[in-house]
Amino acid sequence: MFRTGIEPPERVWWKKVHKTEKVWVWIAFGWCMVLFAMMPLWHARGGQNPSGIRATVGADAFRDRVNEFIADYQVGTDGNIPVVEPPPGSDIYLEAAMWYWRPVLRLQRGAEYTLHLSSLDLNHGFSLYPLNINFQVVPGYDYGLRVTPNEAGEFHIVCNEFCGIGHHLMVGKVIVIDPPAAADAGTPSDRADVGSDASADAGGGR
Amino acid sequence: MNAFRTCPTTGLKVHSQADALIKANAVVATVTLLIGGIAALLVLLTRWQAVLLLDAEMFYRMLTVHGMNMLIFFIIFFEMAVLYFASAVLLNARVPAAWLGWVAFALMVVGTVMVEWTMWTGRADVLFTSYVPLRAHPLYYLGVILFAVGALVVVGHFFAILVVAKREKTYEGSVPLVTFGALTAAIIAAVTLLHGAIIYIPTFLWSLDMMPVDPQLYRLVWWGLGHSSQQINVAAMVAIWYLLGAFTVGAVVLNEKVSRSAFVLYILFISMASAHHLLVDPGFGPAWKIWNTSYFMYMAVMASMIHGFTVPAGMELGMRLRGATQGLFGWLKRAPWGDPGFSSLVFSVVVFGFVGGITGVTFGTEQINIIAHNTLRIPGHFHATVVSGTAMAFMGVTYYVIPLIFRREIAFYKLAKIQPYLFAIGMVVFSMAMTFAGTFGVPRRHWDISFSMAPFQPEFSPAVDLIIGVMAVGGLLGIVGGAIYIVVTVVSVFFGKRIPEGESGLGMEGRGLPLGITNPPRPLTSADDGSDLESRGWLGTIPGTMVLVLIFLLAFITYYFVNWNLLSFVWRVG
Numbered sequence A: 001m002f003r004t005g006i007e008p009p010e011r012v013w014w015k016k017v018h019k020t021e022k023v024w025v026w027i028a029f030g031w032c033m034v035l036f037a038m039m040p041l042w043h044a045r046g047g048q049n050p051s052g053i054r055a056t057v058g059a060d061a062f063r064d065r066v067n068e069f070i071a072d073y074q075v076g077t078d079g080n081i082p083v084v085e086p087p088p089g090s091d092i093y094l095e096a097a098m099w100y101w102r103p104v105l106r107l108q109r110g111a112e113y114t115l116h117l118s119s120l121d122l123n124h125g126f127s128l129y130p131l132n133i134n135f136q137v138v139p140g141y142d143y144g145l146r147v148t149p150n151e152a153g154e155f156h157i158v159c160n161e162f163c164g165i166g167h168h169l170m171v172g173k174v175i176v177i178d179p180p181a182a183a184d185a186g187t188p189s190d191r192a193d194v195g196s197d198a199s200a201d202a203g204g205g206r
Numbered sequence B: 001m002n003a004f005r006t007c008p009t010t011g012l013k014v015h016s017q018a019d020a021l022i023k024a025n026a027v028v029a030t031v032t033l034l035i036g037g038i039a040a041l042l043v044l045l046t047r048w049q050a051v052l053l054l055d056a057e058m059f060y061r062m063l064t065v066h067g068m069n070m071l072i073f074f075i076i077f078f079e080m081a082v083l084y085f086a087s088a089v090l091l092n093a094r095v096p097a098a099w100l101g102w103v104a105f106a107l108m109v110v111g112t113v114m115v116e117w118t119m120w121t122g123r124a125d126v127l128f129t130s131y132v133p134l135r136a137h138p139l140y141y142l143g144v145i146l147f148a149v150g151a152l153v154v155v156g157h158f159f160a161i162l163v164v165a166k167r168e169k170t171y172e173g174s175v176p177l178v179t180f181g182a183l184t185a186a187i188i189a190a191v192t193l194l195h196g197a198i199i200y201i202p203t204f205l206w207s208l209d210m211m212p213v214d215p216q217l218y219r220l221v222w223w224g225l226g227h228s229s230q231q232i233n234v235a236a237m238v239a240i241w242y243l244l245g246a247f248t249v250g251a252v253v254l255n256e257k258v259s260r261s262a263f264v265l266y267i268l269f270i271s272m273a274s275a276h277h278l279l280v281d282p283g284f285g286p287a288w289k290i291w292n293t294s295y296f297m298y299m300a301v302m303a304s305m306i307h308g309f310t311v312p313a314g315m316e317l318g319m320r321l322r323g324a325t326q327g328l329f330g331w332l333k334r335a336p337w338g339d340p341g342f343s344s345l346v347f348s349v350v351v352f353g354f355v356g357g358i359t360g361v362t363f364g365t366e367q368i369n370i371i372a373h374n375t376l377r378i379p380g381h382f383h384a385t386v387v388s389g390t391a392m393a394f395m396g397v398t399y400y401v402i403p404l405i406f407r408r409e410i411a412f413y414k415l416a417k418i419q420p421y422l423f424a425i426g427m428v429v430f431s432m433a434m435t436f437a438g439t440f441g442v443p444r445r446h447w448d449i450s451f452s453m454a455p456f457q458p459e460f461s462p463a464v465d466l467i468i469g470v471m472a473v474g475g476l477l478g479i480v481g482g483a484i485y486i487v488v489t490v491v492s493v494f495f496g497k498r499i500p501e502g503e504s505g506l507g508m509e510g511r512g513l514p515l516g517i518t519n520p521p522r523p524l525t526s527a528d529d530g531s532d533l534e535s536r537g538w539l540g541t542i543p544g545t546m547v548l549v550l551i552f553l554l555a556f557i558t559y560y561f562v563n564w565n566l567l568s569f570v571w572r573v574g
């Protein structure tokens, strides 16, 4: 006999499952296995994974690395933010703090970089616009992501983790340029639209 | 004085202290819903960039107020009422230590007041997640701790009621499925609140400069609280689905074994849930993320897919057994759509499944999270789960709690009948538009997506303005629905027409009583074993539901793979 969910069930309720219900349970189970299998599969075959190289880093140490990185590869400034153009394949550093991203990065399309993200103060959110690539930036942690830009253009980094009253002011920039013709590969591109006013306070300023 | 009254409608024996505790918790829940709702309006009119009502500081403050009042205070106070109802009332049991119930209630109220004070005075502009090292006033953390301790006491009290009922043999055999569901919610709540203690006590000490707290560890343990508590909401909501199904259309339980096992799956795999929020965090490796985000290979998702089937199937079978046998969907046509309890139930199941469930599983996939984390897709998702699912179910059950527990007729019953429609349609439009805006990368928790004062001004696609406009319209409609709910419940509870003692409400149509009370579904007998129902091959005796869940599966598969496809276009990253 059937009962509703507010009545105590019959004494013995461990009964054989009706065929239709069984069919659905197996369909659901099968689908769940597909959902599960997709993640390892994408690690093996897909190009976008949040694995990265993960380490801890203190705020001071990270800031030193960023400054060194800027000193090595600065090609100009944009507003008062240094612009750097690191060689393809290198480690690049992006500092998040209330409320700026530093430096502005100039990258080459098709080249792989290891992008290190960390914060000097609170949690911040790395959101590359308009691509919609999002990563959490946590103070004390170095998130090293191997990225390969696949199109040239100007991109922005929006902060999408609440980081205080100036949260909406926190916007950075990434410029992706086409790789130079084979011969002069490796020298900073002269197509820079910001390269002219390289200022003396490289790496400092803030 | 007799401590029990017999409910003339259901025949259940209700302990007077159960009555009182349910009332107290439900009333405070409604007050916090009102506060959260006012904040919702302000936040909505600010995110609607064309209006931009509040300044930045007030926006984040009201967003904190909205999140805390809705997600924590409203939902949990209501759940406390559900726990008392599903134990003491459904089992005809007494409340063994009523004073403890009142101590717990007082703790929760005091905690709430402390948190409200810090939030409204600008001492806790940290959003409900309060990620360390964002810092709030110590009383904010202490308030949360008191609230959680109070809730933990109620959970313990619930277990005690079950034990007393068993010992005093107030019911026969096993507890009903609805109580079993509430038990599931209570067990998860115990685990969850423990996480709460583990994280809020150190954070409280940290706010007093007495110890350090690691930001990544904080996120891990905090979400052990934050996401598991969503599973409390899901379990409580599913229990109410079975309850409303029984009240409104006499829904039957297809198979107790299957439904109960599905609840057990929730209990087993819930503590892993915090990974959903940490998929693009630096602190954890892929193996940990995959294992945990899938709750042990999606066993909790499977549980929800089972309930999402057995609830409508039980409704369909219950109605077919009572003669609604025409075609695939004749039972839906004959269903009591004018009963706000029923319409709330249907919307809760459908929106939770189709919008909330599908988006949730998709965004909670390790790699797909890269294109979803902290965008508007996330609030889009959870306004379809905890709002259109849980809050909607809670609203629906209120239309039965008012006559059965408060013993009042529902005021403005005509308005009450359309309330679920307004709220559901509004919230569907709102959450889908939000989710859609998020696919363009529009961030959540953000005051100014025109970035007018930032050093650089990324420009969102013009489509975004339109979508945000649609979102605002949906949100406003939802707020109207929510406001009607509050007006109806407050007026009914305090000024509604009393239902005379001993009056069952049977046959009293045209009054402020839902159909499940005036015209309850005919009780089934052992002759109703379904043997005279037509069975359509593997669609069995519930062909309508089977067709519906297959449509659901198709939508799920499509959305899921569309998102993998979207992901494959962005930069390679790893």
Ligand code: HEM
Pocket: B040, B041, B043, B044, B047, B063, B064, B066, B067, B070, B071, B074, B075, B127, B128, B129, B379, B383, B386, B387, B391, B430, B443, B444, B445, B446, B475, B476, B478, B479, B480, B482
């Ligand atoms: C008609 C009703 C509602 C409307 C119009 C509404 C609107 C909103 C809006 C506009 C946001 C801000 C999204 C953002 O900027 O990130 C938000 C956030 C949120 N809402 Fe609602 N909401 C409603 C009801 C609810 C209910 C009933 C609940 C919970 C049960 C809820 C829980 C939340 C939570 C937890 C957040 C996130 C807060 C945060 O990110 O810190 N909302 N809501």
Ligand SMILES: [Cu+2]
Pocket: A097, A098, A099, A123, A124, A125, A159, A160, A161, A162, A163, A167, A170
């Ligand atoms: Cu930030």
Ligand SMILES: [Cu+2]
Pocket: A124, A125, A159, A160, A161, A162, A163, A164, A167, A168, A170
């Ligand atoms: Cu921010």
